[in-house]
Structure formats: C-alpha cells, structure tokens
Amino acid sequence: MRKRGLLLAVLLLTGVAQAQVPATELTSRFRRSTTRVGQPIDYELSYRHAPAQEVIFPDSTADFAPFEFVGKTYVPTRTRHGRSLDRTVYHLRTFALDSVQRLRLSITVLQGRDTLLLPAPEATVRLLRTAPTPEGPEPPALRQNTALVPVQPEFNWPYWVAGAGLLGLLGLALVVGFGSRLRRRYQRYKLRKNHAYFLAQYARHVERFTLSRSLANMERAITLWKNYLSVLENNIINSLTTKEVVAHFQNDADVSMALQIADKVIYGNQLSEEEAETDLAFVLLRNFAERRYALVAEQPVE
Template structure:
C-alpha cells in the first residue's frame, strides 16, 4: 500500500513539471523536510528530455555524501509527445551531524562515448536533534572521599623472567614456522572471502531468476567488482567496462558478460534478452573462480619458491 501511494505521488509530481523541461536542468528534491540520524530519507530525481537522448541515472556506486546509499526505485521511461521522462527515487540515510544537509544528484548525459553530468538545483533537509546539551551549572557532582587501602603484592623479577622466556619461545617458533603461518593464513583468508562471495553472488542469481530486475544486476556487478578489487589488490571497482576488459587482456568471459549486462542496463533490453543476462551472470561467476584459483596457486608458489 505504501509503495502504491509513493508511486502515485511520484507520477503526480513528474506530470506537473513544465513540458519544456527537456532543455532545462533535472529536478531533484527530498520528499520530506527533516530527518533523524540513521533514519531513511527519500530523494526524488526526475529528468525530461528528447526521446533519442541517452542518459544514465546514478546507481549504488555514486557518492551521495554526506548521505549513504540504501536503495533505489527506478520508474520506466514515460514518453508523451516529444518529451520522455526518466525518474528514480533514492532511499538514503545520514550519520552527519550538520544541522542542514544538502544534496545534488546529477543525471549523466551520454554523448560521443563520454558522459557529461547535468546537476539539478541543490535541495536541503534539516537534521532533527534528539539530544540537547544541559547547562554545566545544572549538573550536581557527588563526592566520595572514602579511601580503601591497597597493598600491592607483585613479584616483578619473576614476571620479567617469565616474560623473557615466553618472548624467546615465540621468536623461535616464528623463526621456524613464521613464513608458513603467514602463507597458510593468507590462503585461509582467500578461501573464506571466495566462499562468501560465491554465496552472496548465487543469491543474486536466484533473485534474478525469480524477479528479473536491474537492481539485482547492479548489486551483482558491484559485488563482483569489489571481490576482484580485494583479490587482485587493484581498484577494479572504479574501472569502466572497457578498462576492466583491458586489465584482463580482453578475456572472453569478462568482455562478453559485461557487454551483455551493459546491453540489459543501458539498452533497456532486460525483458527481451533475460536468457542472455543469465549467461552473463555465470560468465562472471566462472571468471571469479578462475582468478581465485590463479591467485591461490600464485600464493602457494611464492611459499615453495622461498
């Protein structure tokens, strides 16, 4: 029921915007006047443009500072006459203590292979203060001057001897097994991280099989990029599709999968080509498995070589 009310309000708001807004700035507004620390707040972004203009609305990888991204709800492109309307509602939250917090989420215009940001007018929201400072003269301090005698009984010489023996034993064990311990610990972290990634990634595949949505695709790609960033030690989560393909030497699995995902997300061809999207999910899964095995074997080889 809440989502239906929200959808009605949103379409009502976008329908009363001026028709000539295709050449104007996007419209971005908070849907409430104030917010509490950590409480979700909704922000509406709407842009009217000519039908043949390609645009991108920011996703979870965008920086919403001073807010944090929670979720978003896309609404299908609506075309009336020569004007198309794209709109989205972001759910955000803030932990910033500023009394007035401002936000300006841009629309990205695709032109000649590059993106140009087009920003709406900034909108602000007030932070509700739940704790007020008390005047210092209203605080009453209770004095407790009753002292309890304490007689220390500690044998420092024996303690230092015991500490020295423990330290020597620890250094001896580390000298003999230290490198092996480090390698095994790194392998253990690699395995746990990979298992966690596979579990979460398979969840996104299952959700997509049930409900084919762009949100599942974007979350899966973000998860995949963040995992490879940790695995490779490179900022892959900040790379574009072309840069990722180049980084991996135009690997067929990566190139094909990312192109299929771009086709689904930016080409609005999700419903017609859902089988291709499933293939893209498994191609990225297979590639992540291969990179994990490569890094794992490389870590073991370093241990044997030394």
C-alpha cells in the first residue's frame, strides 16, 4: 500500500508539472510547405515560457527521421512583457519518397530536480516529385544505348606539373652534387676549343703570308697571337708594344726574337728573300702559345 501511494504521488506531481507547461506555448513548423529530394529545408521550433524556466532544445543527436540533420541556427532568447521566447531553426533534408513527411521533436524543461520532456506539435511537408511516376503496375521499359559518346580530351595539368617539379628537383640535385665538376669540364672543353680555333686561324694566316709575302697577313698573324694570349691569360698584351710584351713575359728568348723579326719586317719593311727567318718567327710564337696553353690547362679551374 505504501508503494502504491508513492507511485500515485509521483504521477500526480508529474501531471501538475505537465499542466504548468501549456502545449500552446510550444510550436513547430516547416518554413516551406513543399520540398524535393535532397533539397535543404528549414524546420523552426519555438517555445514561450517564464523567464526563470530552463529549457533545452534538441541537438544534432536527436531523431530527425525521415529527415537528415544538416545544421542549425540558434536565435538568442528574447524576453518581452514577462515572457521569454526561445527559437531554433534546424536545417534538414530528406531522401525519403513519401508524399507527405512528418516531423515531431521534443524539448526538455528543467524544473528543479525534475526533467519534463515536452513534445512539439507535429509538422508536415509535402514532397514534390521531379520524375514521372508510372501509372501501371509495371515500370517503364528501359532503352538500351551502348554507343560511345566522344569525349573531348583534356590536358592533364596535375601530372605535367608533378613531372615538371620532379625534373626541377632532379636538375637541382645535379647542380648541387655535380655542378662544380660539370662547370670545370665545360671550362676545359671551352679552353681546348679556343686553342684549336687559334691554331687553325694562325696556320691560315701563316700560309697566306707564305704564298703572298704580304705584310698584312703577317701583321694579322701577330695580332691574332696577342689576342689569343690576352683571352687565355686574361691580360692586355694586345694593347702593349713589343718591348712591353717582352717585359710582360719576363724577357722570354723566343718571344723577344720572334717579335723583333716581325717588327723588322712589318715596320722596317725589311722583308728578306730568305723565308727561314720569318718562318722561325711564326714557329717561335706558335710554340710559345702552346706552352702557355699547357700551363693554363694544368691549373685547377675555379
């Protein structure tokens, strides 16, 4: 009898609590009367209550079937004339195919140590169909079409960008790892190429002088020799006089003898009938250029 009395008292208290929360204060509605499959739709839930009353609205874990929860927008509580208004807009979508779809949520009201679950009125929305519905029991016949449709090829930018980046990294690794070695090899190759070009041009001027005995050809050969040594050793002997050139090369005997013979022939117009003397001058200058090239080639390239 005592247990039945306690149970009856609890039921009476619960009934009083429910009576203290009028259902008309809790409203729910869809903001549109129709929706489509997968189209977002807003569901508004609002509740007017006493300012001191604590209310908890449903969150994303609530049961929104047949709808799916997308998000929600909470409106701050507004109190006017002794009544507070709480309102939340839920952003939903549905993939169900029912013509009329219903939703009924509940809010939680805290009253001291008691918790009251207050269901909102049911809200309905009508589903708009975008595909025709077959009238008969059989579905419409499907038409088979296996013909290939031409597709415009597109440039595969991601692969090309990745390939270009990989090549750039490979080139950077080669420059970092082998840059100095490749640079030294290139400079030595350019040195050999310039020396071979000088020897060919020098031999051509000497041959022309031998055939024509023209002083202009001899002067061209001497000028070519000076220009080559200027580039080879990075000096300015091409602008120096014969005496200054001999002094620059520390009075080298071959250079001194060859340039004296050349000056005598060019400036003194003392071209000897004997070819041995002029031939000796050409040979001495060429041999000296060979020796200077060998010295430069043996030096380490920076």
